[in-house]
Amino acid sequence: MDYLSGKVILVTGASRGIGASIARELSERGAHVIAQYNTSAHGAEEATAAAPERLLIPADFSDPAAAAALWATAVEWRGRIDAVVCNAAVMPEVDFDATAAEWNASWDLALQVNTRAPSDLTRLAAQHHLDNGGGVIVGISSWAAQRGASSARLAAYAASKAGYAAMVKTIARAYAASGVLAYLIAPGVVQTEMSQTAAASSGGVDKITEGLAMKEWVPPTDIATLVGMLCEGRLRHLTGATLDVNGASYVR
Numbered sequence: 001m002d003y004l005s006g007k008v009i010l011v012t013g014a015s016r017g018i019g020a021s022i023a024r025e026l027s028e029r030g031a032h033v034i035a036q037y038n039t040s041a042h043g044a045e046e047a048t049a050a051a052p053e054r055l056l057i058p059a060d061f062s063d064p065a066a067a068a069a070l071w072a073t074a075v076e077w078r079g080r081i082d083a084v085v086c087n088a089a090v091m092p093e094v095d096f097d098a099t100a101a102e103w104n105a106s107w108d109l110a111l112q113v114n115t116r117a118p119s120d121l122t123r124l125a126a127q128h129h130l131d132n133g134g135g136v137i138v139g140i141s142s143w144a145a146q147r148g149a150s151s152a153r154l155a156a157y158a159a160s161k162a163g164y165a166a167m168v169k170t171i172a173r174a175y176a177a178s179g180v181l182a183y184l185i186a187p188g189v190v191q192t193e194m195s196q197t198a199a200a201s202s203g204g205v206d207k208i209t210e211g212l213a214m215k216e217w218v219p220p221t222d223i224a225t226l227v228g229m230l231c232e233g234r235l236r237h238l239t240g241a242t243l244d245v246n247g248a249s250y251v252r
Contacts, residue, residue: 020046038060089161095153111163118164122182141164143244188245191217
């Protein structure tokens, strides 16, 4: 039996990388997928091709009003949302000796897209789940939220991911008894375009790979499979957990 059949699931950043893999997994398992994207409608279309029903919504999370507008459109589609996967993120880089304007712009973008926007969605999802007998929230974090980034240029990214991680844990603790299940997934180095770009700040792809226990990057499908399991809503007592997916490269 596929426990995702008929569920309505919202996935942010669904047009490429981890988000596209998640949207594809949920679609193939029978979920009705709402796919948020920013720059590539084609990518979101491809990722949700197998969904019984789908809704593609463009939204730019650098706009402080975008998360609430996305949520309103998503809820109106079917009148309910069973699970929300907050995956969309940016990875701005800035040197410590950058100008004040460059520093502030990088931090403002990271905190808006990686912390504020998913926190806004998580708040709205929690309220919705409370009114409808429960539901699931899955936040895609990063091992950088726990261990810090490997490059000083990525400090804003690490800090912004840590901020959202605290939000998800707070929701989990506050509403566990009400059926609101909230989980964090903290990937290591995932085989995505964004990770490949960031590797340049940490010595290059070969150096990064050599430092990994498995000597390979995490396939996005590993993350997608885990998200699918969590969205089933059956792993109730795992709520609040941070699930590390890094091939034993960071064991705590």
